[in-house]
Amino acid sequence: DSGVTQTPKHLITATGQRVTLRCSPRSGDLSVYWYQQSLDQGLQFLIQYYNGEERAKGNILERFSAQQFPDLHSELNLSSLELGDSALYFCASSSTRNEQFFGPGTRLTVL
Amino acid sequence: SQKIEQNSEALNIQEGKTATLTCNYTNYSPAYLQWYRQDPGRGPVFLLLIRENEKEKRKERLKVTFDTTLKQSLFHITASQPADSATYLCALPTDSWGKLQFGAGTQVVVTP
Numbered sequence: 001d002s003g004v005t006q007t008p009k010h011l012i013t014a015t016g017q018r019v020t021l022r023c024s025p026r027s028g029d030l031s032v033y034w035y036q037q038s039l040d041q042g043l044q045f046l047i048q049y050y051n052g053e054e055r056a057k058g059n060i061l062e063r064f065s066a067q068q069f070p071d072l073h074s075e076l077n078l079s080s081l082e083l084g085d086s087a088l089y090f091c092a093s094s095s096t097r098n099e100q101f102f103g104p105g106t107r108l109t110v111l
Numbered sequence: 112s113q114k115i116e117q118n119s120e121a122l123n124i125q126e127g128k129t130a131t132l133t134c135n136y137t138n139y140s141p142a143y144l145q146w147y148r149q150d151p152g153r154g155p156v157f158l159l160l161i162r163e164n165e166k167e168k169r170k171e172r173l174k175v176t177f178d179t180t181l182k183q184s185l186f187h188i189t190a191s192q193p194a195d196s197a198t199y200l201c202a203l204p205t206d207s208w209g210k211l212q213f214g215a216g217t218q219v220v221v222t223p
Binding site: 002004031033042043045048050055056058088090092094096097098099100101102103104105107 | 152155157
């Protein structure tokens with residue numbers, strides 16, 4: 001158990017809909033990272049927050065947004081969903097700029 | 112652009128043998144390199160970090176080498192066990208804030 005929690009575990013929704021994925025980092029970790037993993041793409045970095053502020057952005061679509069709250073939990077919002085957004089979404093946290101601790105992931109299926 | 116290459120073919124190995132995985136990178140000058148293990152449908156798990164001034168690092172049956180001249184890291188699992196079957200990912204930092212780029216991973220299958 002990494003200490004990072006993600007909810008929900010599974011999400012099934014329709015195209016065009018909007019969903020919110022939630023992540024609680026390990027106690028004391030200020031950095032939160034979001035990744036997308038689909039079968040043909042591998043693990044792709046989306047966005048990083050540090051103590052409530054956005055620190056780095058990857059190839060995150062404009063339809064996706066995220067935030068980190070004062071209690072350090074983070075949410076990833078995905079809107080106008082398309083079939084191609086179906087993937088595993090992982091959150092990771094770290095206290096240093098070194099190893100990251102990953103949550104169990106949210107499996108999103110868009111029908 | 113920055114690129115990380117790992118063997119895309121699965122590595123099939125007999126229990127007790129040593130598995131060796133390769134991570135090659137281009138257009139990077141990383142201060143460190145990390146290795147993670149990922150089981151199907153689960154989040155990656157951090158295994159080892161090796162810094163640019165370290166040639167080799169060990170943790171139990173795992174050994175990592177880092178050659179900044181060749182731009183390559185080798186990951187070894189000695190005395191492999193069926194429980195070592197998983198996908199192994201190497202990752203490099205792309206900024207000073209810890210943002211990582213991951214390789215596609217190499218699947219290891221250890222048969223009894």
